[in-house]
Amino acid sequence: MLGFVARRLTYLVPVLLAVSLLTFLIASLLPGDLAYVILGDQATPDKVEALRHDMGLDQPLLIRYVGWLGHILQGDFGRSFRTGQTVLQAVAERLPVSFELMILAELAGLLIGVPLAIVCAARSGGAFDRFVTSSAFGMLSVPTFLSAILLIYLFAVELRLLPATGYVPFAEDPLGNLRFMALPALTLGFAEWPGIMRVLRSDMIATLQEDFIALARAKGLKPSRILFVHALKPSSLTLVTVTGINIGRLMGGAVIVESIFALPGIGRLLVGAIYTRDLVILQGVVLLVATGFVIMNFIVDMLYAVLDPRIRHGHA
């Protein structure tokens, strides 16, 4: 197990380096020089040149990258030239919002998806299974921004039950916070559950046809034990992987949902940075999000090993 963790950890280092390089290259190679952006309308070639020199933009790419990476390793991700806030400050301020949103969304997705998957797998082919499977399929084709406006239309415009936009921190008003979070989290959860349901259902159906399930039945075990101990654990492996991959989709979804529901999270910070061409913030946030994503995937890998002893012992 320790060897496995070590192997995965040593793999993380080059991946993270490459991620930082790619982030840097996107920001540096693509047209749209930072100096022009900062100077805006007052840009004269002389001024731009002077600013480029001040910011070190006229130096070779590699040196700039090493310098940038050096700053980052010391925790200096840069400072917005518009608000004066450092990237870390801006992110730290908004991270709890996005984090809460994603956890609530994933919870909603799992709470809807997992029980449905188990019931459908246990009675596969039945009327309930067919209904749930086709609704899940339909839901997969509903983009997040679509279900968002649908939910707004229903709950905020028509029924006037929940607020469409706005936010209060959890610490100030827990109930109000949840009221503001309900629609965004549901929107994302709606996008999550069909995937969760489909993956777990098909894996469970496959598992239920395995010889070891037949043996468990031949041993006279209770159906509940067969379903939850013998079938669920080996079937949840793909689900764990999918949950890992979903984190990426969830982050993307959060960008949209935060914009629609005006939640002050990372996603809105990002979109705001794009609208105002605040490239420092943009670069920093992209790097942080990608790093977070890589680390999340690493944790998911570890979880996978905990669930599957074959991986833990270096087989397969």
Place this chain on the structure above:
Amino acid sequence: MATLELAIEEDVAATPARRVRRLGPLFWVAFGWMVVVFAVALLADVLPLPSPTDMDMLERRAPISAEHWLGTDGLGRDELARLVYGARISLVVGLCAPMIGLGVGGALGMLAGYFRGRFETWVVGSMDVLLAFPPLILALAVTAYLGQSILNLTLILGVLGIPAFMRVARAATLTLARREFVIAAQALGATHLRILLRELLPNVLLPLAAFFLLGVALTIVAEGALSFLGLGVPPPISSWGSMIGEGRESLEAAPRLAFIPAIAMFLTVLSFNLVGDTLRALTDPRQGAL
């Protein structure tokens, strides 16, 4: 001789056991919708439609009428025309971007799965790096630098699709390359190129094609999301995503402006998903189709 007798005795069943698979009426409905969307998008210039970009400030949010079959939007533009031209964008981006993924990712995946070794490590590693960026966020970041245009949008979404296609192609190749018919071809002295093209490609192509259709659906959604945020196709070009985004402003006054393009998009995405999923199920080795 015992063997010759066999030729008569053990003949193959008179009619080949063709796998008759019913595709089901839903498949054909979905396929029909896809054809309609394609036709409308192709013939947009020929159809008797008003210009999708002509504004008529006197007729803002006009209701459904003989002149404007689906009414007009917040700037008095004909909703139907915008919808039809929006289908064009969705299809152009939706089809072209996965092509990039299919070509590059498919080739990389096959080469990685066949040659293994250091090349595979490199390919998988670089794909992991690309996958480290949540796709929508990377797309947003890159459009922010590159600027909004249909070409840029297609390129970015295409590049983002490469890892997924690589995975599908590599997984299929890995299982196939271990199969004995590939070793048989090596034993016959076939070149690597011949094995890749004649033995592996026909087998990898079907799962890739099925995944391509799912990719189209995903790309249409992604393009929609970017345009919805106003960061996709540049205005005044109409796209279903931007139409929904604009319609959101008048959700209380005229919900139809958001919901009509939403329904069009949903049906199209659903159709691609359905057709792709049916094809995927047909080519799933677990179903014994291989």
Place this chain on the structure above:
Amino acid sequence: MMLDVMRAAWSGTLLKVENLVVEYGAGSKTVHAVSDVSLEVARGETLGLVGESGCGKSTLGRAILQLRRATSGRVLFDGEELTAMKGEALRRMRRRAQLIFQDPIASLNPRRRIGDIVAEPLVISGVKDAREREAQVSEVLSAVGLDPALVMGRLPHEFSGGQCQRVSIARALVLKPEFIVCDEPVSALDVSIRAQILNLLEEMKARYGLTLLFIAHDLAVVKAVSDRVAVMYLGRLCEVGQSAQLFARPAHPYTALLLEAIPVPDPDVRPAERVPAGEPPSPIAPPSGCRFRTRCPRADQQCREEIPQLRLVAPGQHVACHHPLA
């Protein structure tokens, strides 16, 4: 005198394996699949290669055909060193040595028609004329007992395992090779089909003048087709000999164990009362000295320390054992 010279030429060695070692990595460990194996196959003979799963017999077969590169040692085919060949030269040699697999269905490309599959070797070897290819394919398909007109346009999944194995044999034969490695060609088939395929292989051997390396785990099957038999255990050869002699008087305790373990379809033959316990050790960490010593009733200190070499114990019978059976 003249006759002797002719016989020597006819029975000359076609394949010679010298001190072949195949090792490959599995994670951080090394699998010793084939360790220091030497053997010869005479032109026109069938050498049976027997061993349990994981003993390296398939790896040896593939290493002979250079489908898996040897770590060290040499493989000589008709006097030419295959292990030193590369690229085009190796590809040309491959036409003379072919391979038949265990899984008849997996060894045919599911998306290609039988006619194309059998014609593929001809295409690769540069037969350009489509009509000539078709003629040759028809001929070889008839030879393996399939009706070309009925079969050529169909896909592999329309056939049974036995028929697919016939197609594989046809593909291996279409270039008229001299040597074929048969890698467990009948172990995936049912008893009644198995006999058909074994008979077919014997017929084809006579018809095309083939030399065979017949790999199997079933001693009775190997005996039915082989002139000589080599027994392999955990990457090393234990015993090589004329098949009738080796089965009548096994000299290696492992050969004896294998023979004893075969279930005999005769109710009067009581199964051996006590088969020695124990299982083959892992080829990742094979035992020192004689690799069979952990399961051998005769093992002693010498077996632990010294690797036994193949030596002659009777005319035409070699054994690698410090304490061979009388």
Place this chain on the structure above:
Amino acid sequence: MTGRALLSVEDVAVDLPTARGNLRAVDHVDLALAPGRTLGIVGESGCGKTMLSRAILQLLPKQAKLAGRVMFDGQNLARCDEPALRKLRARSLAVVFQDPMTSLNPVLTIGTQLIETLQEHLALDLGAARKRSAELLAAVGIPAPEQRLAQYPHQLSGGMRQRVAIAIALSCEPRLLIADEPTTALDVTIQAQILDLLAREQRRRHMAMILITHDLGVVAGRTDEVAVMYAGRVVERAPTQALFKRMQMPYTEALLGAIPKLDAAPHAPLPAISGRPPDPTRPLAGCAFAPRCRYADGHCASAKPPLSAAETPAHHYACFHPLRLAEGAGA
């Protein structure tokens, strides 16, 4: 015979709906087995022997249709509901499957898989169940049983895994053990060990056993009776000695003849059966073996031969042209 039978299978038929039509996997089979006896069921792949065993165990796939009666100790298993079956399982009826790699749960430890059975049926506390599990593992010849309890199936070799599967099957002292090709996935030296282990435990516990295999050699020395199956039917059934000495059914003869013999001369051609078994979705009007049989005539193609009694007691065969006694043994 039926009076004191532990298990009797009466007119059992299993139908499976498939994409190509209805598949008659088991075609009206009758069998009986007395306590403490061993029955071998022999047949090639697809002959219905595994479906028959699943029908006895009531473990058929959901879509399969079962007709007929499976009487176990006076109870019709086909009529039992799930809780009643659960009580019978492991304690009365146990099974060992072909491939121990797939029949043990890969994510649960060997200990868990043994202990759960003991706790379910014998109401043992954890300590007692653990102790009993270790004893069972020792009894089936697994060294260091205490340590094995904490291991996962993939950490054992194939032979050891099959021993674990046997230990699980024996854990609640069943009265009938069904071993479905228990050695097909194993090497020949391991196969002999496992067959010996099964025979030893069967004698010691006085269990009845059904040994299903495709290898006539496996049943020859290890069973009291043998049933030969072809295309879903039992085509010959006899005490083992009688079957091998005086076989009546041409298929049995052909099956025996097709096995290469160790005492035959090298390169002797094998008496092969031509053709292959019929497509089970397209049942033949007559004897299913008729197209491959060298004795078959027009009658065989049009009428199904019933299972009729031979001269020797308890010997039944389904053939219009049985082998003459003089020819029987020497195929």
